[in-house]
Amino acid sequence: MKSTNFFQNTKSLLKLAYPILIAQLIQNLMGFADTVMAGRVSATDMAAVAVASSVWLPLILTIYGLIMALATIVSRLSGAKEYDDVVKNTYQTAWIALTLGLSLLALFYLFAPMLYPMLGIELELKTLMFEYLGYIIWGGPGFCLYMVLRNYSEGLSHTKPTMIISLIGLLINIPANYIFIYGEFGMPALGGAGCGLATAIVYWVMFFSMVIYVAVSKPLQKAPIFKHFYWPHWPTIKNILLIGVPISLSLLFEVSLFSVIAIILAPFGADVVASHQIAINFTSLVFMVPLSIALAVTIKVGFALGEKDYQQAKAICHNSFILGFLIAIITATCTLAFRHQIASIYTTDESVITFAANLMFLAAMFQFSDFIQVISAGALRGYKDTKSILYITFVSYWLIGLTLGCVLGLTDWIMPAIGAYGFWIGIIIGLTCAAILLGWRLHVVQKRIALVGSVQN
Numbered sequence: 001m002k003s004t005n006f007f008q009n010t011k012s013l014l015k016l017a018y019p020i021l022i023a024q025l026i027q028n029l030m031g032f033a034d035t036v037m038a039g040r041v042s043a044t045d046m047a048a049v050a051v052a053s054s055v056w057l058p059l060i061l062t063i064y065g066l067i068m069a070l071a072t073i074v075s076r077l078s079g080a081k082e083y084d085d086v087v088k089n090t091y092q093t094a095w096i097a098l099t100l101g102l103s104l105l106a107l108f109y110l111f112a113p114m115l116y117p118m119l120g121i122e123l124e125l126k127t128l129m130f131e132y133l134g135y136i137i138w139g140g141p142g143f144c145l146y147m148v149l150r151n152y153s154e155g156l157s158h159t160k161p162t163m164i165i166s167l168i169g170l171l172i173n174i175p176a177n178y179i180f181i182y183g184e185f186g187m188p189a190l191g192g193a194g195c196g197l198a199t200a201i202v203y204w205v206m207f208f209s210m211v212i213y214v215a216v217s218k219p220l221q222k223a224p225i226f227k228h229f230y231w232p233h234w235p236t237i238k239n240i241l242l243i244g245v246p247i248s249l250s251l252l253f254e255v256s257l258f259s260v261i262a263i264i265l266a267p268f269g270a271d272v273v274a275s276h277q278i279a280i281n282f283t284s285l286v287f288m289v290p291l292s293i294a295l296a297v298t299i300k301v302g303f304a305l306g307e308k309d310y311q312q313a314k315a316i317c318h319n320s321f322i323l324g325f326l327i328a329i330i331t332a333t334c335t336l337a338f339r340h341q342i343a344s345i346y347t348t349d350e351s352v353i354t355f356a357a358n359l360m361f362l363a364a365m366f367q368f369s370d371f372i373q374v375i376s377a378g379a380l381r382g383y384k385d386t387k388s389i390l391y392i393t394f395v396s397y398w399l400i401g402l403t404l405g406c407v408l409g410l411t412d413w414i415m416p417a418i419g420a421y422g423f424w425i426g427i428i429i430g431l432t433c434a435a436i437l438l439g440w441r442l443h444v445v446q447k448r449i450a451l452v453g454s455v456q457n
Contacts, residue, residue: 023166401431
């Protein structure tokens with residue numbers, strides 16, 4: 001057994017987590033750059049990018065969640081030194097990813113002509129939105145295959161390529177936006193739709209950059225994926241889907257919850273919706289920190305379990321909770337102290353700033369629960385216990401959080417309706433329930449694994 005102390009575990013977790021965090025922030029910057037650059041053409045172009053992105057992101061994040069299963073599988077196999085199986089599982093995940101990426105193309109060209117006349121929005125906005133989707137959809141297969149190589153590399157505890165290649169993507173995204181939005185260097189001026197074409201190009205560049213890295217990286221040669229070729233193997237694909245589908249649906253539940261709340265709040269007026277979006281946007285940035293730690297926890301726990309070092313896996317989980325709690329103190333304090341200044345970055349409207357700052361006060365309250373629930377989910381992925389994450393997140397977010405939010409925000413059943421505040425209180429309670437239930441499930445799984453380990457010994 002190779003148990004390590006808190007400082008050693010924290011150092012190894014942060015070494016894995018910080019490149020993932022930087023990569024996540026860079027990807028957010030790409031979306032920010034798209035919105036700003038399209039907005040300089042016209043408000044309609046900016047709106048088209050925003051609406052199209054709200055359609056595209058849930059689709060691509062759902063696929064991303066499914067592919068995340070590979071990091072879970074690879075980290076376990078890496079710990080067991082079963083590198084041939086690492087390569088086989090990477091190929092089978094690539095077949096899944098390629099199928100899904102091509103399916104996005106097929107579904108778009110099948111349903112777009114039917115959906116276009118049905119949408120009752122301004123013609124110019126609708127046209128730009130579908131043009132954007134028509135361009136970015138061609139980048140779908142590239143993004144899916146990039147995510148396979150990214151999770152292969154991260155599963156082998158190499159996360160720096162994720163950061164470097166995301167930076168390459170950002171450096172290409174901005175000039176490509178400029179070229180295709182404004183029609184430079186002989187290209188047609190596509191307006192906001194040009195952001196979709198630029199992003200599609202970035203996806204393929206990131207994929208091919210990752211291919212080059214994987215081919216030349218010495219640390220990854222212990223599991224060389226270009227040495228042998230594997231056709232689809234249905235039992236392996238089935239196993240990947242059994243792990244990945246629950247992760248994918250859990251991610252979809254969380255992403256779609258905030259979109260649904262924004263829609264429900266629309267009748268309360270533009271100021272309320274704007275304040276809600278500001279608070280959500282900022283908390284999404286903060287969420288990148290625990291998410292990055294959770295991804296690192298998945299890798300470290302999976303590796304320890306592959307080595308059959310069950311005590312080390314448990315120690316990693318315990319230490320990650322301490323680390324998460326300490327970071328939550330910092331992020332919550334900063335959110336509380338600077339919430340008005342943060343809101344003023346997004347808008348100059350004083351009423352929106354005040355309302356958004358009040359919502360961010362509530363957002364600071366759920367950061368502790370958020371850290372616990374996301375790190376617990378990361379640990380459970382390391383244990384390959386993903387179905388429980390699906391059930392718990394659905395119950396916590398939708399049945400408890402959203403239901404209570406509707407009751408507090410829209411009805412007088414418990415107290416006078418408090419609008420957006422009610423939904424945010426519902427989010428806090430939902431996340432707290434998720435944190436408690438996921439933490440409990442992790443304890444059950446660890447206890448079960450410990451019993452198995454004691455029998456084997």
